[in-house]
Amino acid sequence: MELIWEGIKKAVLLLITGDREVIQIALLSLKISGGAVLISMLLGIPLGMLLALTSFPGRRILVAAINTGMGLPPVVAGLFVCMFLWRSGPLGFFGILYTPTAMVIAQVLIAAPIVAGLTIAAIQQLDPKLRLQALSLGASRGQMLITLIKEARLPTLAAIMAGFGGVISEVGAVMMVGGNIKGQTRVLTTATVMETRMGHFDIAIALSVILLLLVFMVNLILTEIQQRGAAPWIIRTWR
């Protein structure tokens, strides 16, 4: 009990005093995972919409591949990226293994299928006539697509939250392609693993609390956007 209590006390102290290293690790985590989710949105949302609204040969296979990708184990993503970026690998000449760039790539590989897969579901649950109605009211194709995404914004933002939650808490891939190098590629999850292994529970607890707070803050902001203008459920049912 003593161990845990001491750990918590020191963690609070670290958080209050604003330890420079801890803050730097937290910021890097946010930058890498935030960047990866942003790129995943740019890839996943248009791809999801395309697959939800069109039909072409091979579409089903692509959807099945995305659904598989949604459950891609992070270590497998890490392995792929590692092999490609390895000095003697096909993309080795870039020399980006063990850099934040490599970590972003690995996280995009994890988050993009989640965003794409959930976007397909979000768009498909809309009334198909809504698309015709937007076009009939004078929307161009682009305006119609924006309207549909706005209509599906609740589940689409859930997709983004799921993607962010998946990558910020992931440790396998970032460890493999980043290497947990102090001051360069050390993020909250890899640092927590390391500190725990060394028995520095106080720092590990502080890092975990920051991780939790970070996820909570990001989800709070996204929820705020998501629920804005949503029709609240006003009917009270019997228990």
Add this chain to the structure above:
Amino acid sequence: MDHPYLEVRNLIHEYDGKRVLSIENLKIYRGEIFAIIGPNGAGKSTLLRILNLLERPSHGEIIFRGLVIEPSTDKLFLRRRMVMVFQEPLLFNGTVFENVAYGLRVRKYPKMEIEERVNRLLMKFNIHHLSDRHALRLSGGEAQRVSLARALVFEPQVLFLDEPFASLDPPTKEALREDLERVIRGMKLTTVYVTHDRTEALMLADRMAVMDKGEILQIGTPEEIFNYPVNERVAGFVGVETILSGTVVSQRNGLADVVVTGGRVEVLCESSVGERVLLCIRPEEVTLQGAKDEGRDMISSARNRFLSVVRKVIPQGAIVKVRLDCGFPLVSFVTKQSAEELDLKEGQTVVASFKATAVHVIRK
């Protein structure tokens, strides 16, 4: 009514090789209300989507104001001159104001003008008090009003209505239909209206088409179609009532005289003098009497008696359908026995009578 405003020629539409539409020619003229009626699955909604340039037909031409639509035509430009309202209101997430403003926003109207136009339309449809309400929390009638206001706010030239009242209860439907007709007539809007409700078509349409199984069976004025269905399929759908259009010329305590082409009919209705009405007379309400009996005092409560010429005698099992000409067309059902006793033949003169209470009056 010179050049058609909207026309389709040799239209064929298929889904997976199955033909769903086959229309040789259809012309819609400027400012008219054109109804398309037919059973479910007749292809009415598909035709509307093609006319609205939302769906590309498999074969055939669409001509909008003399311009043949080609693959290279700027469809957005033309589509922005038309609009469709569906059976479901299909409102977007947001307030009533935002919904009605949609068509103006995608057309990039300035903010001031959007506000002014939206408010004007909300007034027109009596929903101004709902402006700030969330659109997805309205009643069915309110939502359909918002949907109509949203469609008309950018002053389209053609309005397509796909069964817009089908899911509303009768009083709501009635109130909305009146408001809509007032607005359409006021704007002189060319309107194509799909419905499977015959009465609705009769009330609103200037001309109408009857569709079944992807084909147009007949096009004409409501009176032409209801009185002279071209075949059994049309007759089966529109029924065999006699429909007469006329004007009220006198009114005393609910008993009105209506002048129709070729005659004068007494009916029960509250319409005032000068009002235009449609009279519907069911064939089973029309009784026949030999002409030589006329004058022999048979006191009858029937207010309407006409000397008529038998035009056609069509036996239909136990009953006989008799087409008559009494200045205007009239259809009567009599039993086989009565037909034999009266010795009904083409060219013969008979007296046709029906009660004032048997006439169903539709106010135009």
